[in-house]
Amino acid sequence: xxxxxxxxxxxxxxxIWQAMIAHPFLHELxxxxxxxxxxxxxxxxxYRFVQDGIRFLGLLIARAPDEELxxxxxxxxxxxRNELTIFEESARQHALSLAVxxxxxxxxxxxxxxxxxxxxxxxxxxxxxxxxxxxxxxxWSAVRAQLGLAPAYARWIENWTSPQFASxxxxxxxxxxxxxxxxxxxxxxxxxxxxxRYEYLFWDMVYTGSNWPI
Ligand code: MP5
Numbered sequence: 001x002x003x004x005x006x007x008x009x010x011x012x013x014x015x016i017w018q019a020m021i022a023h024p025f026l027h028e029l030x031x032x033x034x035x036x037x038x039x040x041x042x043x044x045x046x047y048r049f050v051q052d053g054i055r056f057l058g059l060l061i062a063r064a065p066d067e068e069l070x071x072x073x074x075x076x077x078x079x080x081r082n083e084l085t086i087f088e089e090s091a092r093q094h095a096l097s098l099a100v101x102x103x104x105x106x107x108x109x110x111x112x113x114x115x116x117x118x119x120x121x122x123x124x125x126x127x128x129x130x131x132x133x134x135x136x137x138x139x140w141s142a143v144r145a146q147l148g149l150a151p152a153y154a155r156w157i158e159n160w161t162s163p164q165f166a167s168x169x170x171x172x173x174x175x176x177x178x179x180x181x182x183x184x185x186x187x188x189x190x191x192x193x194x195x196x197r198y199e200y201l202f203w204d205m206v207y208t209g210s211n212w213p214i
Contacts, residue, residue: 013196020200025207030146042206047087048102052110059117105205109198124191126176131195133169136160
């Protein structure tokens with residue numbers, strides 16, 4: 001597999017990526033005009049996402065064939081665990097309940113992640129993880145470029161734009177690129193596109209308040 005795999009995936013998903021970065025939720029966040037209600041909805045739903053992200057990593061660690069991959073993913077579990085604390089502290093500060101049901105889109109996305117980790121190939125699972133992390137790195141980097149480390153959002157911005165997070169995303173991309181074969185390519189592309197679409201949908205869901213109709 002050529003080392004351009006990652007570039008090709010990003011190029012194919014570019015329209016989705018651009019729509020994601022330009023989404024009104026991120027635009028309003030970056031310009032300081034996002035309503036508190038919308039931001040709190042993101043806090044509640046993303047907390048659910050990260051909780052399932054830990055289960056996803058657990059499945060992937062169990063399937064990882066070597067120590068290098070297991071240890072890298074184990075470090076990520078610790079980082080995800082620390083993220084839960086950021087969500088919990090923010091929720092406490094704003095008297096916000098985190099005991100909410102996942103919306104259809106949140107549940108769809110996390111179910112897709114867990115199903116891929118349980119029944120997809122190892123490289124498919126690495127693809128969805130790399131895509132989700134890269135999407136957050138790019139989305140929050142765009143926010144940071146406009147807003148800097150504004151106090152209201154500093155912990156989130158710092159979390160997903162730090163040099164450590166950037167290194168983790170790069171490491172993950174390298175793991176994917178070196179393990180993928182040419183035969184894996186169609187399933188990798190499908191997994192990447194589905195994940196990119198879910199990333200767009202997640203921002204859209206928290207912006208519009210999309211939830212179960214009944
Ligand atoms: C991430 C996230 C990044 N928190 N939420 C969504 C919808 N996509 C990606 O994952 P992590 O575990 O917070 O680094």
